[in-house]
Amino acid sequence: MEFLKVTLEIMRSKAIFVLIFSFLLVAAPEAGARTYSESAHGIVSEAPQSAPEISYKVSMSNPSTHLIEMEMTVRSENLPKLTELKMAVWTPGSYLVREYARHVQDFSVVSGSKKLTWQKINKNTWQIDTGGAKSLTVRYNVYANDLTVRTNELNDQHLFFTPAALMMYPKGQLSAPSTVEIDPYGNWRVGTGLPAVSGKQNTYRAPNYDILFDSPFEVSDFTEKTFTVEGKKHRFVMSGPGNYDLDRIAADTTKIIEQAYKIFGELPYDDYTFIVNMRGGGGLEHLNSTALQWMRFGFQDPYYARFLGLIAHEYFHLFNVKRIRPDALGPFDYENENYTKLLWVAEGGTSYFDPLIRMRAGLINDKSLLSGEASIIESLYGQPGRFQTSLEEASFDAWIKYYRTDENQVNNQISYYDKGEVVNFLLDIMIRSESKGEKSLDDVMRYLYNEHFKKGRNYTPADYQKTAEMMAGKSLDDFFAKYVRGREEVDYDSILGRIGLKLVASRPESDKGYLGANFSRSGGLTIGSIPKGTPAWDAGLNADDEIIAIDGYKASKQFFDAYLAQKKEGDKLKISVFRHEELRQFDVTLGRTPAGGYAIRPVDDPTEEQSKLYQGLFGTALK
Ligand SMILES: [Zn+2]
Known part of the structure; x- marks a missing residue:
């Protein structure tokens, strides 16, 4: 994980920032x-x-x-x-x-x-x-x-x-x-x-x-709390003041740990330490500890749920990536890049199990998990980069891309956290439906843990597919070829439909005027990035252009939004910008506003099989 970026990954809401070996020699007795x-x-x-x-x-x-x-x-x-x-x-x-x-x-x-x-x-x-x-x-x-x-x-x-x-x-x-x-x-x-x-x-x-x-x-005059789960000692080390309630954090973390324990049947360490520094957001996984950063006053609602997401994510990594290890990740070469095509499982899979175990722990509900997946899907729809880079390619190139993003990422990249989460969610549905509810992605993780980690073997991309197919009871090569190795548009409804769900857009496509430029986070009218194929792209606007006027009117962000709201597809605008200190003017023809506001909802009249599979995954009725 990287920090802000990483937090984004994990908190992604999907709005913050986010980020594992054999036996924990030091901890596991048999190790x-x-x-x-x-x-x-x-x-x-x-x-x-x-x-x-x-x-x-x-x-x-x-x-x-x-x-x-x-x-x-x-x-x-x-x-x-x-x-x-x-x-x-x-x-x-x-x-x-x-x-x-x-x-x-x-x-x-x-x-x-x-x-x-x-x-x-x-x-x-x-x-x-x-x-x-x-x-x-x-x-x-x-x-x-x-x-x-x-x-x-x-x-x-x-x-x-x-x-x-x-x-x-x-x-x-x-x-x-x-x-x-x-x-x-x-x-x-x-x-x-x-x-x-x-x-x-x-x-x-x-x-x-x-x-x-x-x-x-962490070396400081920190506040700490220890608690026991499944006979193992756990400890929070909180460095610096903040509005945290360690009793509440320990109680909720216990529920998260118990859910991970249920999947794997053991906690493979003697003790586990959560180190928390009160600045920023994000975390890094380790075998029997994790280093976290969180906003000093971000430990109460509504931020608290996201903090628990960070805990669940980094904690789950002690299994997925620290022990269930992708091919190249451990033992490590500390002087060079260590290439793997599996970060979409190590990070994306962890990003899926994070809300999943929190849901099983009663910390969030099914609707909240589904809304997280829908928000990722919506964000992917805005990234032409999904047709440039596959999940395996994004994983492999993490070293030169994921941690070094620029204005072109929207057009040439996807996040293996985000798309990896959605694709693991869809893979879980595939396994559940093909096995008639008998198996799930839990079984894939458990198998890799028992048959790879415990036998001292890392796993390869082929091992992951083979294990998923073993659980599904049939070939999933089409799925992996299109969505893991390939760059095809995901057919969400055909997979979501298997458990009685569908993707819906609360804002359908319309003839409202559409520019398509993404503005930088500063809140002004400086362009942050321009997805390929949008009217802004076609007109020759660039990232870092600072829009100062529209049709001769001085433009604030508020003015700009109101002015655009009354325009239709096909309307023409003159947009004045400062680019590299020069005043420039561009003629723009507005396009159609694409659909948005995606949500995942129940289908009408679900079948008994759909309802049963939904109940199996979410532990609650489909409605
Ligand atoms: Zn991670």
């Missing part, structure tokens, strides 16, 4: 003997005998400088004469190369009292001449003034850090264990999902780097 290997999907035994001993000390003596003081010690009988230390360039769950090394400064290295020489050999690698020493200690500072769920922030209020953005690792040693000691500022305490080392204050142990990098830390 103790397992760890990631360097091989494609395998799980092998503990770190090799030759693994170096690695420890970190994280200090923050002067928080207002935003400088995190790092000390890293590496000991090994086999320390290479030229030892290379690396910084990750990205962190799992947020698919963008972020170049964390750019915040490193004040680097120095010693062995005992002897200063060693070093040089950088590429953007994220420090090469150290050990001169044959068996240990070295590196010190460096990391500038941390960027609060997101995949970066670091240190100030006089707190420290939040993402280990991949802070801790160097020795080349080729990602399976090595390490110890992290935190030296908190003042009265600050430590919140993290990484297990503590008993008998040592503020000291934690990771069995390998996939676990270390998966464990964010």
Whole structure:
């Protein structure tokens, strides 16, 4: 997930912003003997005998400088004469190369009292001449003034850090264990999902780097609440003041966790930590924790329901993507992009289960879930990009597109969160109707969990289709070819009809005059984007054009809307804009206003089968 973007994904309402491995070694008792290997999907035994001993000390003596003081010690009988230390360039769950090394400064290295020489050999690698020493200690500072769920922030209020953005690792040693000691500022305490080392204050142990990098830390004078679900300890770490009611949050989160438990039959961790920072919106999933950000005063209605959506989304990820792992997502390559065509399942599928488990938990109703799907469908109808990019293509190109959107995205992209959610919803309906209500997408998730994750295997696009077909009891190749691998317009009604639903537009297409430009969010008349084929596109208007007059009248947004409202299809307008500081005028011929206000409603006179399938999915009668 990305932040604003990511929140959008998850809160999408569909209006905010949004954003997972084998066993949680550190948590699952049986996982103790397992760890990631360097091989494609395998799980092998503990770190090799030759693994170096690695420890970190994280200090923050002067928080207002935003400088995190790092000390890293590496000991090994086999320390290479030229030892290379690396910084990750990205962190799992947020698919963008972020170049964390750019915040490193004040680097120095010693062995005992002897200063060693070093040089950088590429953007994220420090090469150290050990001169044959068996240990070295590196010190460096990391500038941390960027609060997101995949970066670091240190100030006089707190420290939040993402280990991949802070801790160097020795080349080729990602399976090595390490110890992290935190030296908190003042009265600050430590919140993290990484297990503590008993008998040592503020000291934690990771069995390998996939676990270390998966464990964010919050260090501050936070408020916390612990509660137990299915015998497992859960904890909220709330950093900073806000209008939250932790009793209510814990009670509602318990209901969400119980619904996920019902799907998988177990909670595969010893404990789970929710870290919440009170700014922005969005989250990042981890094996036994999640880092969240939410508006400080956004914990009461009507915002609260969306906060629970964020919790359900990031929590469900502990199964879908952290353990049910797409082909390329873990073990991870921290220096390069990790390509997968499956983000439409990892993110889109999670975005579907998020409202689904909240509905089963009684936190929202069927109408609310359906209205969320309808709003995504409406938004897709406004994106010609749906004919340019398939779900698999959108997933694969996340690294260069999803996290780097521009004014052309409306014409060349779709979101694998949004379309992925709708297509997983439709896939659930297909499975339910083909199996006569016997199977569902729950069975697909459960199968992948038991037959892939538990057997140490990631899954491929073919595995997902095969599993869905196994549950449906028939080929779904047509569905996958058109809507997953292909870019065809989705025939919503033919699938929704199977459970007695149909897509309806409360505002039918009309001859009201239509321009088709999307305005930027600032609220003025600056064009944000122009979908291909609209009258604005045909007239040559551009993104960033600032409309200042229409037919010779000075135009405010209010004036513009009122003026357009009295126009019909075929009417001509003269639109004056500032473009790159020049006054320009464009002749526009208005088009027909397309249908809008989509909702998903019951069909007239549903059959018994439709009613039964609806009841099966929504747990309530079709009406
Ligand atoms: Zn997500």
